[in-house]
Amino acid sequence: MTLRLRRINLNDRREALLTQRFARNNFLLNYGTRHDIFERAHVDDFVDVYTSWLGVSRPYKDMRFVTISGQPVGHLWMMFRPKSAWVENLFITAAYRGQGVGSKTLRMAENMALRQGYVSVFVGSAASNLDSRRFYEREGWKIIGQSGRRSLRWRKSLATHADKRIA
């Protein structure tokens, strides 16, 4: 299976719709409620609101589809801020879960950060999502605290990647 990360073009209607669908499902799955931003009836509204809300056009945003044989099966949104790298949104569609796609995608995210010189990567996850908790734990991430009542904050040190690279 050839897994790639392809940049999302939110100006392309089909890609924006798919992004909205993935993000909506992800939020619903993790928090059990809808989030207004992902529920816009018109994709243009979603793109406009999302763009201003999260600053998609800012240079530190990096939004990719996870593709297998060219087909999007999920997405990875990264934020490469001046002092920290973040996995902002990671989603794999139900049919492709539990086959190592998420794990490979996360490693690719970590390597993107490593190549840009970051020493660690952060992510926030829903505290109630025990599946994703198991997932990050198994991938070597550590809980470093809470963010609000419903979210956990995780960190992965990239030192081991660097060691491997030097070796």
Ligand SMILES: CC(C)(COP(=O)(O)OP(=O)(O)OC[C@H]1O[C@@H](n2cnc3c(N)ncnc32)[C@H](O)[C@@H]1OP(=O)(O)O)[C@@H](O)C(=O)NCCC(=O)NCCS
């Ligand atoms: C969490 C997620 C990204 C993992 O991707 P994946 O491709 O299923 O992960 P992998 O196949 O590499 O690893 C499987 C592990 O992921 C976890 N997992 C989470 N949800 C899962 C699901 N629905 N089915 C199977 N495994 C799941 C399990 O810990 C599993 O480990 P196990 O085999 O010991 O049970 C993906 O399941 C997903 O998108 N889930 C819904 C959205 C979500 O929770 N995103 C994380 C937000 S921070």
